[in-house]
Amino acid sequence: MESVQHYIQxxxxxxPVVPDIHxxxxxxxxxxxxxxxxxxxxxxxxxxxLDGSGEPANIQxxxxxxxxxxxxxxxxxxxxxxxxxxxKFWGDIKKGLVSSExxxxxxxxxxxxxxxxxxIVDRYANEIASTFKPQSYHFAKRFLPFFFSTLLNAGAGKTxxxxxxxxxxxxxxxxxxxxxxxxxxxxxxxxxxLVPTHISNVDSILVGWGLHALGLPAFIYGAGLNLFNSKxxxxxxNRLGAYKVDRRKKNPIYRQTLNSYSTVAIxxxxxxxxxxxxxxxxxxxxxxxxxxxxxxxxxxxxxxNFTTGVQAQSxxxxxxxxxxxxxxxxxxxxxxxxxxxxxxxxxxxxxxDEFASxxxxxxxxxxxxxxxxxxxxxxxxxxxxxxxxxxxxxISYDQHGRPVDLKSYFMSKGKVTTDLQRDAEYTRMLGxxxxxxxxxxxxxxxxxxxxxxxxxxxxxxxxxxxLYSLLRISEEDRSISLEEFHATFDRVLQxxxxxxxxxxxxxxxxxxxxxxxxxxxxVKNLGVYxxxxxxTYQNEKTLMAENMxxxxxxxxRMEGYGLASLI
Numbered sequence: 001m002e003s004v005q006h007y008i009q010x011x012x013x014x015x016p017v018v019p020d021i022h023x024x025x026x027x028x029x030x031x032x033x034x035x036x037x038x039x040x041x042x043x044x045x046x047x048x049x050l051d052g053s054g055e056p057a058n059i060q061x062x063x064x065x066x067x068x069x070x071x072x073x074x075x076x077x078x079x080x081x082x083x084x085x086x087x088k089f090w091g092d093i094k095k096g097l098v099s100s101e102x103x104x105x106x107x108x109x110x111x112x113x114x115x116x117x118x119x120i121v122d123r124y125a126n127e128i129a130s131t132f133k134p135q136s137y138h139f140a141k142r143f144l145p146f147f148f149s150t151l152l153n154a155g156a157g158k159t160x161x162x163x164x165x166x167x168x169x170x171x172x173x174x175x176x177x178x179x180x181x182x183x184x185x186x187x188x189x190x191x192x193x194l195v196p197t198h199i200s201n202v203d204s205i206l207v208g209w210g211l212h213a214l215g216l217p218a219f220i221y222g223a224g225l226n227l228f229n230s231k232x233x234x235x236x237x238n239r240l241g242a243y244k245v246d247r248r249k250k251n252p253i254y255r256q257t258l259n260s261y262s263t264v265a266i267x268x269x270x271x272x273x274x275x276x277x278x279x280x281x282x283x284x285x286x287x288x289x290x291x292x293x294x295x296x297x298x299x300x301x302x303x304x305n306f307t308t309g310v311q312a313q314s315x316x317x318x319x320x321x322x323x324x325x326x327x328x329x330x331x332x333x334x335x336x337x338x339x340x341x342x343x344x345x346x347x348x349x350x351x352x353d354e355f356a357s358x359x360x361x362x363x364x365x366x367x368x369x370x371x372x373x374x375x376x377x378x379x380x381x382x383x384x385x386x387x388x389x390x391x392x393x394x395i396s397y398d399q400h401g402r403p404v405d406l407k408s409y410f411m412s413k414g415k416v417t418t419d420l421q422r423d424a425e426y427t428r429m430l431g432x433x434x435x436x437x438x439x440x441x442x443x444x445x446x447x448x449x450x451x452x453x454x455x456x457x458x459x460x461x462x463x464x465x466x467l468y469s470l471l472r473i474s475e476e477d478r479s480i481s482l483e484e485f486h487a488t489f490d491r492v493l494q495x496x497x498x499x500x501x502x503x504x505x506x507x508x509x510x511x512x513x514x515x516x517x518x519x520x521x522x523v524k525n526l527g528v529y530x531x532x533x534x535x536t537y538q539n540e541k542t543l544m545a546e547n548m549x550x551x552x553x554x555x556x557r558m559e560g561y562g563l564a565s566l567i
Contacts (some may be wrong), residue, residue, distance in 0.1 A: 014215035017184050021134045024217035025191075025270040026241050030132040036264070040125045044260035045118050048253060052420060059113040060100060066120060066251040067093050073248050081228050089123065117253070124257040128243050132218065136239035141212050174206060177443060177506075178379035180214055182392045183320055186382055187216050189394040190316035191269050193298050194219060195434055197286055197322070198275035200329050201227065207273065207322070208240070210377050220265055221273040222258075222294070247279070259297050266301035266317060276434060280331065282339035284556035286323070286438050290431040292424075299427050302385050306407045306416045316394055316406065319430070321380035321437040325508075327447040327525035328554075336553035340468070378506065380441040386426060387433035439560055443506045444496060450522030451554035453489045454480060454535050454545060456567040471548045478545040485543055490515040492566050505561065526554060 018024055022031075029036045051057045070090055074082075093116055100112040186192055196207055204223060211219060222245040228234040243261060246254070266272050274294045277287035298317050305315040329335070383389055388396040388404050396404040409426065410416045457480055462470055493515060500507045510521055523543070527534040527550055534551040538544035545551045 014180075014184065014213065016215045016217075017187050018217050021137065021217075025268065026132045026218050026220060027134060029265065029268050029270055030241075033129070033131050036268070037125050037129050039264050040129070040257065040261045041118065041121050043264055044121045044125065044253075044257040045114075047260065048117060048121070048256050049114070059110070059117050060097070062252060063093065063113060063116050063120065064097060066253045067097065069251045070249070077248050079226065079229070079248075081225055081234075083127075093120065120253050121257050124254050125261065128245075128258055128261050130220075130238050130241055130243045132241045133239040136236060137218060140236055140240060174210065174375045174377060176210060176214065176377055176379070178322075178441065179320075179381050180379055182382055182390075183379055184215060185392040186318045186320075186390070186394055187271060190318055191266055191301075192216075192219075192271045192318050192320060192382075193266065194271070194273040194320050194322055195276050195295075196273070197324050197438055198277045198280050199284075199324050199326060200280060200331055202330060203275070203280075203324055204242075206324070206375065206377065211273075217271060219271040219273040220262075222262075222275075224279070255293065259293055259300075262294050262297035263300045263304075266298055267304050272298070276431065280335060282335045282342065284329070284332070284336065284339075284553040285559050286442060286557065288435055288560065290434060292427045292431050295430055295434075296424065296427045299385055299423050299430070302406070303410045303416065303418070303423065306410055316396075317385055318382045318390055318394065319385060319434070320382050321434050321441060323376075323378040323380070323438055323441045323443065325376040325378065325443045325445055325448075327374070327445055328527045328529045330529065332527065332550055332553050333530065336549050339553075340471075340549065374445075374508075376443045376445075376508065378441045378443050380437045383433065383437075385430055387430060440504060441506065442557075443508050444511060444558070445508050445525070446510055446518045446522030447526040447554065448522075448557040449489070449492065449496070449511075450519060450526055451534060451551055452558035452563065453485065453492055453567065454543065455551050455555035456564055457485065457488060458545065458548075458551075460567055467552075471552060473548065475544075478548065479538055480543045480545070482537075482541050482543055486515060486519065488567055489519055492563055493518065495563065495566055496561070499561070 021027055048062065049057055049059060067090055070086075074086055074090070096112060096116045100109045100116070183192060194207070194211075196203060204221065208218075208221075218241055220241040220243060223237055223242040225244045225246040225248075228237065228244060245258065249255075262272065262274070276290040276292075276295055278291040281287060298319070302315075302317045305317070381389060384396045384404070384406055386396075386404075386406065386409060388398055390396050396406060398404050407416065410423075412419070458473070458478065459470060462473060462477070465473070493511075496505065496507065497511075499505050511518060513521070523535055523537065527547075530547065530550055532547040532550070534547050534554055535543055535545055
């Protein structure tokens with residue numbers, strides 16, 4: 001399949017691949033929400049009662065560890081969104097454990113422990129679960145374009161009449177690139193799992209709008225519980241398929257319940273979206289190491305599809321990597337500060353960042369609108385769960401172009417078998433393939449390359465400094481000769497163009513211009529939201545890095561391409 005670029009023009013959206021919203025997989029499972037949640041509870045409870053080797057687990061130890069970790073969390077890291085009944089619930093679990101320990105009969109003790117386990121799983125499953133309301137979806141799909149269009153017109157300095165008429169739309173700023181038609185076809189032939197890079201909390205909003213604009217049914221997706229602190233966001237996310245993910249909860253019962261939620265949904269044919277990097281990239285880099293838990297749920301769902309005998313292509317799960325590209329990121333300042341402190345051995349988590357402020361969020365959107373700052377959603381080539389290329393009809397092909405029978409991957413002695421170690425290795429290999437595709441599907445913007453070249457030039461000039469010293473160099477040491485910058489930038493640009501010709505990376509449309517024009521475009525758009533710009537013109541002959549930490553953050557986007565030797 002050739003990579004095709006699509007721009008959705010004003011007022012023109014793709015036709016829905018499934019016209020009736022009530023026929024969408026997500027709508028079907030939530031028509032019987034109670035049944036779906038009970039499936040999750042039964043699945044998680046059954047899996048928790050066995051250890052990794054398939055032997056009976058020590059349920060009492062599992063419950064004790066979970067209670068211990070939860071009581072610590074409630075004291076050390078409480079959130080406003082936490083239910084008020086938490087202390088009583090875990091107090092009751094503690095009493096149950098005491099009662100179990102005092103029981104003289106092993107059978108009675110085991111029964112009490114199983115009862116407590118199911119009680120905890122039930123609580124977690126109902127906490128994680130959302131729902132899907134067609135009425136809320138219809139409102140959101142009308143409101144979001146209206147909201148963004150009005151804001152974008154106002155930010156771009158339009159007249160009141162043009163603002164009301166929405167002559168500038170979100171679709172003029174957000175570009176859909178890559179294998180969009182293939183994904184639309186596959187959404188009717190199997191289950192699509194979309195795995196985007198994660199840069200900003202804006203990602204979820206834009207991806208959700210993008211899926212609608214492409215005519216795809218709604219996807220379920222995991223949203224950080226902290227986002228539910230906002231009553232407005234919580235209202236809509238709870239009704240649009242966003243299940244809650246509480247990253248503070250590290251205990252095995254919660255993790256398994258979350259995994260079972262994803263597994264059961266995908267097995268039921270619900271298209272799913274999750275960010276395999278886990279959280280937003282604090283460093284600004286494209287993810288190089290993925291969290292494999294939710295990826296593993298897709299693998300488990302695929303095995304179950306074959307086990308239950310689902311026929312034809314409808315049994316297949318398709319993975320679509322997607323890369324988000326921005327010229328500037330709303331939360332960049334707080335994200336890079338977190339990264340630098342974390343790598344400096346100071347462990348901490350900041351809940352409130354720029355995204356938590358509505359005023360700053362509006363300002364961010366305003367800056368997008370008032371510049372020619374584009375956003376790209378690059379949909380990668382679809383593949384199966386083993387990294388094989390998939391065509392528009394859902395057929396998998398190996399590297400030699402031969403059709404592949406996926407069922408054989410799960411078979412042993414002529415039948416589909418459960419092998420957790422085998423499937424974990426498959427998941428690890430899938431993670432590596434996704435990371436590889438991220439770097440290929442990445443759309444290089446002028447701002448990315450300008451930041452990379454500038455930071456690397458300053459780094460080379462100050463080779464005796466470690467990173468933290470480099471970020472604190474004096475203002476007079478942060479200037480760069482524009483003539484020298486132009487020559488270095490051009491050398492790197494030509495190399496990237498060669499890589500693009502080889503299919504190793506993609507370049508944004510504006511990267512076809514001459515070097516001087518690209519540099520001007522990059523400096524203009526780089527970090528335009530920030531009060532102290534990462535890079536700006538000091539005069540007609542000199543560039544100045546006003547904020548080294550932000551320059552480092554935006555520079556990191558181009559790590560992994562082996563460009564440092566060209567500086």
